[in-house]
Amino acid sequence: QVQLVESGGGLVQAGGSLRLSCAASGGTFSSFAMGWFRQAPGKEREFVAAISWSGDNVYYADAGKGRFTISRDNARNTVYLQMNSLKPEDTAVYYCAADNPTPEFWNGPSMAVADEYDYWGQGTQVTVSS
Numbered sequence: 398q399v400q401l402v403e404s405g406g407g408l409v410q411a412g413g414s415l416r417l418s419c420a421a422s423g424g425t426f427s428s429f430a431m432g433w434f435r436q437a438p439g440k441e442r443e444f445v446a447a448i449s450w451s452g453d454n455v456y457y458a459d460a461g462k463g464r465f466t467i468s469r470d471n472a473r474n475t476v477y478l479q480m481n482s483l484k485p486e487d488t489a490v491y492y493c494a495a496d497n498p499t500p501e502f503w504n505g506p507s508m509a510v511a512d513e514y515d516y517w518g519q520g521t522q523v524t525v526s527s
Contacts, residue, residue, distance in 0.1 A: 399424040399491030400514040409483055413525070417478040419493030421519055426474040430496040432508055433478045435468060435489035435499075435523075445491070446478060447508035449499070456505030463478050483525045490520040 405417040419431070424490035432447040446467040447456045455467050467478040476493060500507070507513055 398426040399495055399509065401495060401516055401518035403491065403493050403518045403521040406491060406514075406523045408524045408526065411483060411485055411525055411527050413483050414479070414481045415483065415523060417480070417491055417493075417523070418523060419476045419478075420473045424495070424497060424516075426495075427471040428497065428499060430477040430503075430508060430516060431467075432494045433476075433491060433493060434511060435487075435491045436520075437486075437489040440489075440512055442492070444511070444513065448476065448503065449503050450467060454503040454505070456508050458509065459495035475523075478500060480523070483523075485527045487526045488521050488523060488525050493518045493519045 400422045401419055401420045428450050430449050433445040434442050435445050436442040444458050447469045452469050464482045469476040495516040496514050
């Protein structure tokens with residue numbers, strides 16, 4: 398059973414930065430595609446970013462393009478989300494998710510669909526004050 402644990406959330410002022418981490422255990426992390434999603438109060442869960450098993454391919458939602466960077470360290474079984482120039486509308490609980498088995502061919506838009514993922518973490522709160 399794959400377990401995902403997010404960390405790195407917190408309270409930050411608008412314009413600030415945070416780096417979220419998601420540590421995986423219980424599976425072959427290097428074979429998973431990984432994604433980040435978020436859910437704000439009263440809203441549906443939305444896609445943020447995804448990365449292929451190798452890290453060679455990434456895909457971002459428009460909201461985070463140019464501000465967020467997803468990366469992974471397969472030696473540490475960890476995926477990261479670096480968030481810069483944060484805005485109050487980025488306030489949400491952020492979840493990481495693992496896709497296993499990973500599709501043979503990378504398709505960014507398909508990785509934006511929550512149903513593509515098989516395992517989810519419990520989430521970490523990010524609050525951006527204005």
